[in-house]
Amino acid sequence: MLSVLLVEDHPMNRKLFRDILEIQFAVREAGSAEEALELLEDDIPDLILLDMQLPGMDGLSLARKLKAEPARASIPIVGLSAHAMKRDIEAAREAGCVDYITKPITDDPFTFLERISKSLPLRQESGVGSQGPTEKMDRPDSLPT
Ligand code: MN
Secondary structure (H helix, E strand, C coil): EEEEEEEHHHHHHHHHHHHHCCCCEEEEEECCCHHHHHHHHHHCEEEEEEECCCCCHHHHHHHHHHCCCCCCCCEEEEECCEEEEEEEEHHHHHHCCEEEECCCCCCCCHHHHHHHCCCCCCCCCCCCCCCCCCCHHHCCCCCCC
């Protein structure tokens, strides 16, 4: 089972996201970036769902930190935020987030899970993980194959 590290400080939001993620993933959760860093010491998840607004170190700083570390740079990070402004989304992308989901989520759980899954590394090769963020989101769906 693929694993997700959920980083969200608000207890009710954390429970909401955990309940949805657990349908499909093994979930570990952290209430702060500092706690997330501790969990990342003993386990590398397949994906991180990261709230941008956290007490202490914020989500952008955690994303930048992880992307600067070779051992962790390839973990896809999906940003989570109540801020939907273009500049917020761009800041998250620049910090290394492959996707950005605004709260509160309006998708049904399965649409949400499908969206999360799009950011997972492709794993047809020998488990080394992906080469990091790709441009896959820009690929048109209608290309002939
Ligand atoms: Mn928060």
